Structure formats: C-alpha cells, structure tokens
Amino acid sequence: MADHFTYRVSWSGEDDEHVGTCLEFPSLSHLAGDSEAALRGIRKLVADVVADLRANSEPVPLPIAETRYSGKFMTRIPPELHRQLAFEAAEENISLSRLVNLRLAARRMQPPAALVEKVRETLPKVAARRRKA
Numbered sequence: 001m002a003d004h005f006t007y008r009v010s011w012s013g014e015d016d017e018h019v020g021t022c023l024e025f026p027s028l029s030h031l032a033g034d035s036e037a038a039l040r041g042i043r044k045l046v047a048d049v050v051a052d053l054r055a056n057s058e059p060v061p062l063p064i065a066e067t068r069y070s071g072k073f074m075t076r077i078p079p080e081l082h083r084q085l086a087f088e089a090a091e092e093n094i095s096l097s098r099l100v101n102l103r104l105a106a107r108r109m110q111p112p113a114a115l116v117e118k119v120r121e122t123l124p125k126v127a128a129r130r131r132k133a
Contacts, residue, residue: 002047004063009035009042022046024061 006023020030020042030041089099
C-alpha cells in the first residue's frame with residue numbers, strides 16, 4: 001500500500017539537501033544528498049509508519065490516487081462575487097458552473113503568482129551573471 005501514496009522530491013535551499021515528502025502524511029519528510037535517496041528515504045519512512053499504524057489498529061490514510069471524487073464540491077463566496085460571476089456566465093450564455101469550471105481550469109495552467117514574481121526577480125540577476133562570463 002505504501003507504493004500507492006503520492007510522493008514528491010524537491011530541493012531545500014534552507015537545508016541544502018533534497019527533501020522527500022508524502023502528500024498523505026504531511027508531517028513526514030526525509031532529507032538526503034540526492035533526489036533518489038530522498039525518495040527511497042520517505043518511502044521507507046511511510047512504510048514504517050503504515051506498519052506501525054496497522055500494528056496498533058489505527059486508521060491508515062487512503063492514498064489520494066485511490067480516492068474517488070464525485071466532481072462536485074461546495075464552496076462559499078461573497079454574495080457580490082456570486083452576482084458578478086452570474087452576470088459573466090449570462091453574458092457568455094453558459095451556466096455558472098461551466099464558467100467556474102473554465103476559470104479553475106485556466107488557473108491550473110498558470111504558474112502561481114509567487115513563482116512568477118520570483119522568476120521576474122531572478123531574470124535580471126541571471127542576465128547580469130551571463131554578461132560577466
């Protein structure tokens with residue numbers, strides 16, 4: 001079952017190492033000098049935790065990949081935003097649900113604003129280093 005969880009390896013500048021994480025166990029992580037070791041480490045850690053949970057008859061999280069989703073979720077928004085979205089949907093001659101679906105899909109394709117800002121800050125520094133070289 002530990003093979004079915006969602007793992008990620010990223011670089012930690014703060015730790016100067018790769019860090020392996022598991023989405024279903026957000027409190028766990030494993031640091032290593034290379035990405036493969038970080039992945040092996042977090043997978044072993046999760047397997048140990050799952051074995052411990054089972055040994056103590058505690059619930060084990062269901063892997064996200066095995067979770068079934070209905071495609072529906074409820075959310076609360078301010079009434080003024082609801083009104084604005086309803087107007088936009090009517091202008092587009094589509095349902096409010098379709099409009100929100102399209103907006104969410106479009107946002108998914110765009111990088112987060114913080115990442116865009118970081119890239120904008122970094123580009124002049126990279127260009128300056130290239131000019132010096």
